[in-house]
Amino acid sequence: MPLDIPLEDHAQMRVRVVTEQPWDVAADVLVVPIVGEPAFDGVLDEIDRRSGGELRALAAFGELTAKRYSMALASAGELPASRLLAVAVGEAPQIDRETVHHIAAAAERRLGGRAVTRLAFWLTPLADALEGGAVAVAELVARGVVEGSYEPGAIYRETVEDAPPALDELVLVAPGADGTSLARAAERGVIVGEGANTARTLSNRAANDVSPEVLADEARALAERHGLWIDVIDERRAAELGMGMFIAVGRGSANQPRMIVMRSGAEGERDALHRHLALVGKGVCFDSGGISIKPAARMEEMKMDKAGACTVIAAIATVARLAPGTPLLAVAPAVENMPGPYSTRPGDVVRALNGKMVDITNTDAEGRLILGDALTYAERLGATHLVDVATLTGAVGRMLGNLVTGAFATPAEWWEQISAAGVRAGERFWPIPLVDDYVPEMDSWYADIQNAGSADGSLVKSGLFIREFTTKPWAHLDIGGTAYFRKPTPFASRGANGVTHATLVELALAGARPA
Numbered sequence: 210m211p212l213d214i215p216l217e218d219h220a221q222m223r224v225r226v227v228t229e230q231p232w233d234v235a236a237d238v239l240v241v242p243i244v245g246e247p248a249f250d251g252v253l254d255e256i257d258r259r260s261g262g263e264l265r266a267l268a269a270f271g272e273l274t275a276k277r278y279s280m281a282l283a284s285a286g287e288l289p290a291s292r293l294l295a296v297a298v299g300e301a302p303q304i305d306r307e308t309v310h311h312i313a314a315a316a317e318r319r320l321g322g323r324a325v326t327r328l329a330f331w332l333t334p335l336a337d338a339l340e341g342g343a344v345a346v347a348e349l350v351a352r353g354v355v356e357g358s359y360e361p362g363a364i365y366r367e368t369v370e371d372a373p374p375a376l377d378e379l380v381l382v383a384p385g386a387d388g389t390s391l392a393r394a395a396e397r398g399v400i401v402g403e404g405a406n407t408a409r410t411l412s413n414r415a416a417n418d419v420s421p422e423v424l425a426d427e428a429r430a431l432a433e434r435h436g437l438w439i440d441v442i443d444e445r446r447a448a449e450l451g452m453g454m455f456i457a458v459g460r461g462s463a464n465q466p467r468m469i470v471m472r473s474g475a476e477g478e479r480d481a482l483h484r485h486l487a488l489v490g491k492g493v494c495f496d497s498g499g500i501s502i503k504p505a506a507r508m509e510e511m512k513m514d515k516a517g518a519c520t521v522i523a524a525i526a527t528v529a530r531l532a533p534g535t536p537l538l539a540v541a542p543a544v545e546n547m548p549g550p551y552s553t554r555p556g557d558v559v560r561a562l563n564g565k566m567v568d569i570t571n572t573d574a575e576g577r578l579i580l581g582d583a584l585t586y587a588e589r590l591g592a593t594h595l596v597d598v599a600t601l602t603g604a605v606g607r608m609l610g611n612l613v614t615g616a617f618a619t620p621a622e623w624w625e626q627i628s629a630a631g632v633r634a635g636e637r638f639w640p641i642p643l644v645d646d647y648v649p650e651m652d653s654w655y656a657d658i659q660n661a662g663s664a665d666g667s668l669v670k671s672g673l674f675i676r677e678f679t680t681k682p683w684a685h686l687d688i689g690g691t692a693y694f695r696k697p698t699p700f701a702s703r704g705a706n707g708v709t710h711a712t713l714v715e716l717a718l719a720g721a722r723p724a
């Protein structure tokens with residue numbers, strides 16, 4: 210049952226759901242997921258037979274193994290598809306939503322440089338292995354293919370060799386499924402994937418290209434396009450409001466800071482869960498460390514220190530596309546952390562927006578300063594529940610690596626909500642404790658608190674510091690380890706990967722009123 214969905218951003222890529230058998234589907238490439246050891250029975254046996262035994266031969270030859278991301282391109286014999294792409298998924302009990310998303314992205318990336326405009330994807334083997342079945346798989350595959358097509362090399366270049374193919378059409382093949390609900394799920398997946406890619410491009414763009422003002426301009430463009438209210442607070446207004454921590458970080462750069470505030474729904478309006486949810490994202494367009502300057506090695510990565518801001522800006526736009534009018538606030542403090550004659554010095558004492566006096570002992574612990582004022586401001590605008598996203602520490606990456614985001618949250622019920630949204634989105638989080646006993650180690654001689662504190666337990670202290678600026682249910686997602694990949698993976702390019710975008714969208718949509 211064909212169902213054409215016109216899609217806003219990727220006007221060129223349509224999604225079609227067909228409920229016929231994979232051997233009846235015409236495409237440039239048909240993706241054939243292989244769960245566990247390749248066992249050629251049932252439908253897979255029939256696909257193999259019609260391909261002239263290609264898949265069996267490749268498996269026997271060792272070209273296709275059971276190892277996840279093992280892939281083989283095969284000729285398709287008498288099948289109407291021109292080629293087959295067999296993709297090993299791994300063992301069934303280990304297949305979760307993240308796996309399905311990554312497998313779809315990996316299949317699209319495997320076709321880099323190839324002439325593919327119509328890609329067909331056989332969903333059944335994944336639908337049989339995943340809780341949620343074909344509907345869940347349709348969403349995750351559509352999202353994965355869109356994210357897999359992302360090519361950061363194209364931001365500043367006309368042509369990129371071996372870029373993932375730009376598809377005209379994605380055909381989801383699900384014999385016996387309900388085509389209408391699959392098509393709706395796939396459309397949601399495409400929109401979530403596009404939002405992640407929007408966040409990635411903003412994050413990947415260079416610091417000489419995206420200043421705080423340019424990030425605000427990009428947010429304005431998205432707000433206009435998706436019917437969001439926006440307010441951009443400049444340095445003068447921020448000073449009048451009393452955002453002393455935000456100003457302290459922003460003042461070192463000739464590129465002035467901007468506090469970007471976006472909203473859907475009315476001021477303070479509650480969603481279906483009686484929340485006014487605020488998403489707050491760290492927008493350090495470049496983090497040199499300031500006067501507490503960083504070493505040169507890998508400093509270029511710090512153009513992506515704005516990933517949190519880019520993610521919340523993209524997420525509120527995605528929510529506006531999927532469920533317009535859902536009450537939601539996004540606050541993105543955007544600054545450049547630079548050394549210079551006007552920079553904050555270690556030992557400077559500033560007054561935060563919530564009135565607390567802060568001793569800035571290390572100007573490289575700048576994220577928590579701008580987030581503190583942004584969280585206070587979000588509460589002033591009526592937020593009842595808060596989540597901040599930030600490339601806050603290097604320590605979190607040493608603890609959890611690049612696939613698991615560290616999370617601080619209080620109270621426990623709020624953590625449950627965040628955690629459940631992460632599961633639905635197929636993203637991994639691990640909780641880090643807020644150890645009250647360490648608070649005295651952040652005492653200052655001169656002020657109420659210092660921003661860095663001693664090195665022991667510095668990751669915990671980063672969360673403890675931010676907590677000083679919230680009075681409502683709050684979570685802090687530290688994407689310092691997960692925001693970008695230093696080299697390509699099977700499922701993602703090098704660079705920013707849009708992590709937490711899907712989780713934030715899930716969290717917000719939980720409060721959407723049924724259309």
Ligand code: BES
Pocket residue numbers: 496498514571573574575576600601602603604661667689690
């Ligand atoms: N943006 C960095 C954290 C970071 C470093 C993220 C490397 C990703 C990769 C942050 O502003 C920072 O400099 N944090 C310091 C904190 C310290 C001074 C307490 C850190 O992690 O070293």
Ligand code: ZN
Pocket residue numbers: 493496514573575576600601
């Ligand atoms: Zn930083």
Ligand code: MN
Pocket residue numbers: 496498572573574575576
């Ligand atoms: Mn820093």
